[in-house]
Amino acid sequence: MATGRNVMRAVKVFEFGGPEVLKLQSDISLPVPKENQVLIKVHACGINPVETYVRSGNYAIKPALPYTPGTDVSGVIQGVGEHVAAFKKGDRVFTISTVSGGYAEYTVASVDTVFSLSDKLDFKQGAAIGIPYFTAYHALFQKGSAKAGETVLVHGASGGVGIATCQIARAYGLKVLGTAGTEEGMKLVLKNGAHKAFNHRKKDYLAQIKEEAGTGGVNVIIEMLANVNLANDLQLLSSGGRVMIVGCRGPIEIHPRDTMLKESSIRGVSLWSASKEEKHECAASVLAGIDAGWLKPVLGPEYLMEKVAEAHKDIIHSQGALGKMVLLTC
Ligand code: NAP
Numbered sequence: 001m002a003t004g005r006n007v008m009r010a011v012k013v014f015e016f017g018g019p020e021v022l023k024l025q026s027d028i029s030l031p032v033p034k035e036n037q038v039l040i041k042v043h044a045c046g047i048n049p050v051e052t053y054v055r056s057g058n059y060a061i062k063p064a065l066p067y068t069p070g071t072d073v074s075g076v077i078q079g080v081g082e083h084v085a086a087f088k089k090g091d092r093v094f095t096i097s098t099v100s101g102g103y104a105e106y107t108v109a110s111v112d113t114v115f116s117l118s119d120k121l122d123f124k125q126g127a128a129i130g131i132p133y134f135t136a137y138h139a140l141f142q143k144g145s146a147k148a149g150e151t152v153l154v155h156g157a158s159g160g161v162g163i164a165t166c167q168i169a170r171a172y173g174l175k176v177l178g179t180a181g182t183e184e185g186m187k188l189v190l191k192n193g194a195h196k197a198f199n200h201r202k203k204d205y206l207a208q209i210k211e212e213a214g215t216g217g218v219n220v221i222i223e224m225l226a227n228v229n230l231a232n233d234l235q236l237l238s239s240g241g242r243v244m245i246v247g248c249r250g251p252i253e254i255h256p257r258d259t260m261l262k263e264s265s266i267r268g269v270s271l272w273s274a275s276k277e278e279k280h281e282c283a284a285s286v287l288a289g290i291d292a293g294w295l296k297p298v299l300g301p302e303y304l305m306e307k308v309a310e311a312h313k314d315i316i317h318s319q320g321a322l323g324k325m326v327l328l329t330c
Pocket of ligand 1: 048131156159185228245247269270315318320323324
């Protein structure tokens with residue numbers, strides 16, 4: 001084995017349930033890369049809300065038990081499968097998916113989900129790219145058909161996907177309105193590309209957004225909590241406006257008539273469902289953004305692997321997001 005080690009620490013889920021089912025194990029065999037895979041020494045792994053839904057067992061996707069969560073790792077290539085020419089031992093990389101799970105000291109990933117990590121970003125930032133930035137691009141352009149000069153509302157802009165969306169939308173020439181639930185969150189949103197920020201915990205914030213958007217209304221809404229906001233979103237849209245449902249944690253009642261006069265669209269977004277070509281396009285935009293310097297992941301709370309259960313509790317019961325939550329694995 002290229003690492004000189006046979007076992008590693010990794011978080012395992014043996015049964016679906018609450019955060020307490022996340023068990024840190026210290027005797028897990030190192031995964032071995034197959035011919036089109038790479039072995040990565042993980043430095044950090046992004047924590048995404050979806051990993052809590054999957055862990056609970058109440059989600060459409062149920063991995064075979066036991067499994068290790070985590071898709072967005074950053075680290076260093078430790079070994080490559082026999083058909084891999086794109087990477088070599090020692091390369092700094094980040095991923096948008098893993099085969100063996102990212103909440104671990106080492107992981108195996110398929111080579112087509114691995115990208116070079118620029119020296120401009122550290123490993124923690126590398127772990128904040130994958131799902132947030134790829135989802136942001138997918139929602140804005142591939143599903144939302146956003147165009148330069150349009151107005152986008154990032155409804156929930158202070159977390160991982162929200163900040164990514166603000167940075168990308170600003171770089172591509174949109175007018176960016178973002179919401180957060182705290183003053184600090186609003187400041188962060190403004191620092192990361194939003195022209196204006198609003199507090200989604202304040203009663204009058206929708207009226208403020210309406211005023212800011214003017215008579216034209218908002219062309220695209222990137223919605224992080226549709227079960228709370230969808231009915232209101234329909235009131236904010238322009239003629240031909242689009243709501244992209246990125247996040248949703250329950251049902252909501254809407255009046256379909258609210259879509260008719262403006263011929264509005266409501267569209268679900270899932271990075272899981274993006275095609276290979278779409279992901280390729282997301283990657284091109286993300287890598288160009290890092291190179292040009294406008295794509296800078298913002299880090300929120302950091303957790304050691306021992307505290308992974310706390311991290312899963314905190315991401316769902318957040319008092320106010322301030323960037324991307326990451327797990328430190330070494
Ligand atoms: P996150 O980092 O935990 O951020 C959550 C965001 O939601 C924060 O900005 C938070 O703002 C905001 N929020 C809280 N209450 C809100 C409200 N009433 N109205 C609008 N926004 C509100 O999570 P994330 O990684 O950015 O993900 C956001 C959502 O998208 C999650 O539901 C996640 O599961 C989903 N997601 C979906 C996909 C997909 O492919 N469809 C991919 C990635 C993520 P404050 O904390 O400042 O209040």
